[in-house]
Amino acid sequence: MRRRKVCFVSYGSTEYSRKSEASVLTHYADAIRQALERAGISKKEIQGLSITTQASPDFSPHVAEQLGLELDWVLNGDYGGAGGVMSVRRAADAIEAGHIDLAVLVGGNSFDRSTPHQRPLEYQRANYVDVYGYGGPNSLMALIQRLHMERFGTTLEQLGRIAIAQRENALNNPQALFRQPMTMKDYLESRMISDPIRLFDCVMPCSGAECVVLASEEKARSITDKLVYLVTDAEKVHYQVAEMIPDKTTFGIKVVGERLFREVRREEIDLFEIYDDYPIAVLIQIEDLGYCAKGEGGRFVEGHDLTWHGDFPVNTGGGQLSVGQAGLAGGFLHIVEALRQLRGEAEGHQVKKAERALVTGIGWLNYGRNLGTTAGLIMERRQ
Amino acid sequence: MAEATRTARSLPKINPVDRPYWEGAAAGRLLLQRCNRCGKVQFFPRPVCVECFGGDLAWIQAKGSGTIHSFTWVRVPRNPAFKDETPICYVNVILDEGVIMESRLVGAGCERVKLGDRVRVAFQETSSPEIKLPVFELA
Ligand SMILES: [Zn+2]
Numbered sequence: 001m002r003r004r005k006v007c008f009v010s011y012g013s014t015e016y017s018r019k020s021e022a023s024v025l026t027h028y029a030d031a032i033r034q035a036l037e038r039a040g041i042s043k044k045e046i047q048g049l050s051i052t053t054q055a056s057p058d059f060s061p062h063v064a065e066q067l068g069l070e071l072d073w074v075l076n077g078d079y080g081g082a083g084g085v086m087s088v089r090r091a092a093d094a095i096e097a098g099h100i101d102l103a104v105l106v107g108g109n110s111f112d113r114s115t116p117h118q119r120p121l122e123y124q125r126a127n128y129v130d131v132y133g134y135g136g137p138n139s140l141m142a143l144i145q146r147l148h149m150e151r152f153g154t155t156l157e158q159l160g161r162i163a164i165a166q167r168e169n170a171l172n173n174p175q176a177l178f179r180q181p182m183t184m185k186d187y188l189e190s191r192m193i194s195d196p197i198r199l200f201d202c203v204m205p206c207s208g209a210e211c212v213v214l215a216s217e218e219k220a221r222s223i224t225d226k227l228v229y230l231v232t233d234a235e236k237v238h239y240q241v242a243e244m245i246p247d248k249t250t251f252g253i254k255v256v257g258e259r260l261f262r263e264v265r266r267e268e269i270d271l272f273e274i275y276d277d278y279p280i281a282v283l284i285q286i287e288d289l290g291y292c293a294k295g296e297g298g299r300f301v302e303g304h305d306l307t308w309h310g311d312f313p314v315n316t317g318g319g320q321l322s323v324g325q326a327g328l329a330g331g332f333l334h335i336v337e338a339l340r341q342l343r344g345e346a347e348g349h350q351v352k353k354a355e356r357a358l359v360t361g362i363g364w365l366n367y368g369r370n371l372g373t374t375a376g377l378i379m380e381r382r383q
Numbered sequence: 384m385a386e387a388t389r390t391a392r393s394l395p396k397i398n399p400v401d402r403p404y405w406e407g408a409a410a411g412r413l414l415l416q417r418c419n420r421c422g423k424v425q426f427f428p429r430p431v432c433v434e435c436f437g438g439d440l441a442w443i444q445a446k447g448s449g450t451i452h453s454f455t456w457v458r459v460p461r462n463p464a465f466k467d468e469t470p471i472c473y474v475n476v477i478l479d480e481g482v483i484m485e486s487r488l489v490g491a492g493c494e495r496v497k498l499g500d501r502v503r504v505a506f507q508e509t510s511s512p513e514i515k516l517p518v519f520e521l522a
Contacts, residue, residue, distance in 0.1 A: 127401060128395075132471070133457055133487065134460065134485075138459065139473055143454070143455050146454065193458055194455045194456065194457050194458060194459065195455055242433040244423075244424065245481060245483055368427075368483040368484070
């Protein structure tokens with residue numbers, strides 16, 4: 001669906017760190033404060049708040065109480081890695097419906113295992129997965145990657161190109177936890193985690209938070225002259241869930257892409273912020289979005305330069321693979337980087353022509369399939 | 384030792400929906416749900432038919448045979464209690480009834496596993512006398 005008048009007006013990112021004494025609430029507050037200060041928005045202008053977290057406390061009114069926010073709209077946008085994009089969709093709905101004019105959306109985590117997140121309804125994972133000594137998301141992606149390699153001849157070197165390009169993108173991003181160049185040898189020789197997934201295929205869990213501020217067009221004009229519109233957005237939850245033999249090498253992003261490209265042509269996108277928990281996930285999404293045929297992703301990444309100065313810029317700040325994944329801030333990292341690019345504020349890694357960006361989010365590991373939640377959006381800079 | 388109990392191997396937490404499945408496994412039978420309205424066979428056990436949303440689900444005994452759809456060697460299990468068993472051959476099996484099942488491959492020759500290999504179910508003892516885990520062996 002084409003959006004009429006919803007804009008991104010600001011963003012904030014905390015520093016990322018491996019361990020942190022600060023609670024997730026402090027990370028939220030830091031990201032929100034930065035976003036407010038960047039755009040000169042006062043705390044009292046916040047009408048809506050969405051949180052996305054894997055760590056307690058994760059009850060949105062509780063977070064609002066802690067931060068001293070009186071609100072007209074709240075959301076706990078806990079949809080795994082798709083939580084960022086899906087929260088934007090819901091906040092945009094509320095803005096278009098006239099319920100609110102300005103919402104602050106935040107995601108983050110503090111790497112602190114003392115407050116475990118409870119998922120009581122997730123019995124299929126407890127009963128049918130964990131009992132076998134499962135290796136978590138690394139193993140799920142390994143099953144998908146093996147299928148893709150066997151079916152389509154995708155090679156480790158092709159997947160390595162994605163990780164290496166993203167590392168190059170991270171070199172000039174002060175937020176990134178990994179800022180030393182990666183060679184193909186480094187990639188191919190990294191420690192095996194769940195064959196064929198190796199250490200440098202996996203994101204680094206860390207602490208931090210990301211924030212974006214969304215507003216009605218009218219409100220946006222009073223805040224900034226760097227207007228970035230939300231053009232269109234879509235989601236698909238539990239693609240193929242009733243298929244007992246699903247195609248694990250195609251994600252719901254296929255349906256999301258078809259919907260997005262009804263509004264904007266594929267060729268009109270200048271940069272791609274594609275949710276990256278693993279290189280294979282990026283490669284499959286490039287196929288599902290229709291930039292090449294299914295199975296041609298390996299050859300596509302060989303034929304294109306994925307760095308910020310290349311012809312097909314992907315995850316221009318390094319993505320989660322090089323920046324780190326602060327829990328469900330991961331779903332926002334890509335939106336914030338797109339916003340930085342479209343506002344011309346990506347110092348040291350600014351894409352030359354950055355008018356239109358595509359952002360995706362994927363998350364939630366479901367049984368015997370691939371991903372439960374998938375979503376995407378297109379944003380555009382207008383004068 | 385407190386340390387040992389904290390990192391015990393996980394066991395299923397049996398619930399009303401999947402109790403027949405676990406009772407079947409304990410008796411050496413692999414059970415699947417089949418919808419009495421539309422005939423769909425499904426796995427894992429659910430309270431409803433995922434095809435027609437019917438609530439009348441019967442249990443059928445699977446043949447116990449299938450093929451390897453994909454596999455991975457788990458070297459870093461999520462639960463550290465499994466560490467001394469690594470690498471664990473974690474598999475996706477397509478049962479001959481047409482459902483995908485996640486499990487573990489055990490027994491002779493599993494280090495040579497490849498996609499498309501035929502497998503047979505086996506039932507592994509656990510620390511609980513009431514629970515046996517369906518696993519697979521190369522056929
Ligand atoms: Zn049915």
